[in-house]
Amino acid sequence: MNNDTYLLPPLAPFFTGIVTARFFETWDFYTTHLAFGTVHESNRELRLVHISGVQLAVLREETDGQPEELVSATRGRGLWLALDVSDAGAEYARLSAAGVEMAWPLERIEGGGRRFAVRDPNGILVIIAQRARAGGEGRAARVSEEAPLAG
Structure with a gap:
């Protein structure tokens, strides 16, 4: 609010x-x-x-x-949210200082990134991650040629 x-x-x-x-x-x-x-x-x-x-x-x-x-x-089960950030360490420090309880501590992940997790008031896991970016290239996705929801 x-x-x-x-x-x-x-x-x-x-x-x-x-x-x-x-x-x-x-x-x-x-x-x-x-x-x-x-x-x-x-x-x-x-x-x-x-x-x-x-x-x-x-x-x-x-x-x-x-x-x-x-x-x-x-009830917070079977659902998670993920938010990519530019500096997971800084976000971890900021949220810890604000008294937000951590569900997982800051850790290294495959590919050189880092992540941690918090739970929202509903028990939903929110994973906050800093992913290693290789040369700023985008990732290709396979989409059906008949993709009716494509804008």
């Missing part, structure tokens, strides 16, 4: 949503600790956007008028 103003990228066509019993705690966690900005808010739902363009929707549990799959809050 940080009141900072962000210049955010355009909203992406794909994003993750969380149904939560801890609506305000979730909002505060992502805006205070993980640098998300609020682009839409109401008493029952939020749309948060990170400066990188990553989006997160947050829906209050037991909201009337929602499909039954969106009524019960997540």
Whole structure:
């Protein structure tokens, strides 16, 4: 519920949503600790956007008028989120100093990167990683030629 103003990228066509019993705690966690900005808010739902363009929707549990799959809050199992950063060590130090509890300590990963993890108020694992970049080259992805969701 940080009141900072962000210049955010355009909203992406794909994003993750969380149904939560801890609506305000979730909002505060992502805006205070993980640098998300609020682009839409109401008493029952939020749309948060990170400066990188990553989006997160947050829906209050037991909201009337929602499909039954969106009524019960997540319990933090079987789901994780990942956020790439330029300096995992600096983020680890910043979040530790802010009192955020670590789920995993800072560690080296295959390929020369580093990562650590925190849990959001819903128990969802948020992996924060610094990946080694080889020459700044992009990664190729295989996409169906009939990709109906391609913009």
